[in-house]
Amino acid sequence: xxxxxxxxxxxxxxxxxxxxxxxxxxxxxxxxxxxxxxxxxxxxxxxxxxxxxxxxxxxxxxxxxxxxxxxxxxxxxxxxxxxxxxxxxxxxxxxxxxxxxxxxxxxxxxxxxxxxxxxxxxxxxxxxxxxxxxxxxxxxxxxxxxxxxxxxxxxxxxxxxxxxxxxxxxxxxxxxxxxxxxxxxxxxxxxxxxxxxxxxxxxxxxxxxxxxxxxxxxxxxxxxxxxxxxxxxxxxxxxxxxxxxxxxxxxxxxxxxxxxxxxxxxxxxxxxxxxxxxxxxxxxxxxxxxxxxxxxxxxxxxxxxxxxxxxxxxxxxxxxxxxxxxxxxxxxxxxxxxxxxxxxxxxxxxxxxxxxxxxxxxxxxxxxxxxxxxxxxxxxxxxxxxxxxxxxxxxxxxxxx
Ligand code: ATP
Ligand code: MG
Numbered sequence: 001x002x003x004x005x006x007x008x009x010x011x012x013x014x015x016x017x018x019x020x021x022x023x024x025x026x027x028x029x030x031x032x033x034x035x036x037x038x039x040x041x042x043x044x045x046x047x048x049x050x051x052x053x054x055x056x057x058x059x060x061x062x063x064x065x066x067x068x069x070x071x072x073x074x075x076x077x078x079x080x081x082x083x084x085x086x087x088x089x090x091x092x093x094x095x096x097x098x099x100x101x102x103x104x105x106x107x108x109x110x111x112x113x114x115x116x117x118x119x120x121x122x123x124x125x126x127x128x129x130x131x132x133x134x135x136x137x138x139x140x141x142x143x144x145x146x147x148x149x150x151x152x153x154x155x156x157x158x159x160x161x162x163x164x165x166x167x168x169x170x171x172x173x174x175x176x177x178x179x180x181x182x183x184x185x186x187x188x189x190x191x192x193x194x195x196x197x198x199x200x201x202x203x204x205x206x207x208x209x210x211x212x213x214x215x216x217x218x219x220x221x222x223x224x225x226x227x228x229x230x231x232x233x234x235x236x237x238x239x240x241x242x243x244x245x246x247x248x249x250x251x252x253x254x255x256x257x258x259x260x261x262x263x264x265x266x267x268x269x270x271x272x273x274x275x276x277x278x279x280x281x282x283x284x285x286x287x288x289x290x291x292x293x294x295x296x297x298x299x300x301x302x303x304x305x306x307x308x309x310x311x312x313x314x315x316x317x318x319x320x321x322x323x324x325x326x327x328x329x330x331x332x333x334x335x336x337x338x339x340x341x342x343x344x345x346x347x348x349x350x351x352x353x354x355x356x357x358x359x360x361x362x363x364x365x366x367x368x369x370x371x372x373x374x375x376x377x378x379x380x381x382x383x384x385x386x387x388x389x390x391x392x393x394x395x396x397x398x399x400x401x
Pocket of ligand 2: 194195196
């Protein structure tokens with residue numbers, strides 16, 4: 001049979017159909033959401049030589065066949081689409097549509113899928129078959145082409161979808177997207193990123209609600225090694241793959257930590273360090289116009305995350321602090337970390353500064369007045385200003401062309 005796929009410069013092209021996620025819920029904001037979704041798609045898919053078209057609530061991505069794997073990998077980590085499918089595009093004639101359905105039926109059988117159904121939508125009412133007619137005739141065409149298939153509308157193993165629009169689209173292999181809202185629709189936030197398991201997950205979850213992510217890492221060099229810093233850079237790169245890049249600020253916080261060791265009662269060391277991190281992070285956030293801070297705190301997971309200590313931690317700052325993991329247990333956080341591809345990096349054995357400086361008997365329920373008194377006595381202003389002036393910035397993950 002001749003290869004009738006569309007071509008560009010002699011190269012066969014393939015087409016993907018994308019279903020946007022929650023955009024439909026957003027009423028008046030819909031247009032700007034769609035604009036941001038389109039911009040994100042174009043930036044992420046440009047390296048695959050892909051073209052993007054949008055009609056009536058659907059995006060279509062067209063790329064050279066040889067770049068299909070790259071496009072699929074990219075769509076698999078794209079926040080803001082409910083699902084996507086590699087689709088056949090054919091003429092709007094019943095014969096062409098039924099032939100395409102028959103081909104999808106054969107592919108099902110090859111993949112071991114037997115029970116199937118057909119879903120049809122017809123936005124072009126001039127097409128001679130209505131959606132019921134497409135389902136009946138399509139079912140017959142598939143059964144004839146692939147004996148062994150069985151129609152099962154209640155419990156199918158596979159669905160062949162047919163959409164009759166400006167052209168006819170037929171696909172049998174739909175994938176679920178990452179869902180969420182397009183990154184950039186909710187402004188930017190500054191993630192406090194340590195080398196642990198929790199904070200990368202917190203960054204990803206906030207990005208899933210549409211927030212662009214920048215990050216700050218407080219590094220206790222030379223107490224924490226260059227490898228520890230490299231690990232955080234790697235984690236920022238992993239988050240950046242989903243968020244179109246992360247700017248990572250690395251602040252050398254050693255002098256601040258030493259001051260805490262010298263002047264504060266040991267049980268308070270971690271809470272005071274967290275207060276200092278929050279204060280420094282807020283200063284960076286205001287400078288880069290981030291609208292909030294984000295942490296990987298989860299209620300009562302460790303001593304510094306009791307509600308009393310969390311209150312102390314945020315008591316010196318005004319920006320809101322988002323803690324998307326607050327109600328999650330460690331097991332679910334680990335699963336999420338694995339799913340986003342961060343876990344293997346997070347468990348590399350380089351010590352975080354907090355581990356090195358953590359007291360054996362930390363305060364469990366810090367009193368905010370006492371915290372304020374101890375914090376003021378640290379007299380951190382000059383040290384903090386110096387540390388921030390020397391902060392380094394690295395662009396991690398996807399970098400826009
Ligand atoms: P994680 O796995 O994210 O390190 P954790 O359970 O180890 O979290 P803590 O060490 O108590 O928790 O840290 C709580 C939060 O404080 C972290 O999730 C992170 O947002 C922030 N944080 C801790 N250490 C640092 C650091 N060195 N630089 C930047 N942020 C940090
Ligand atoms: Mg940690």
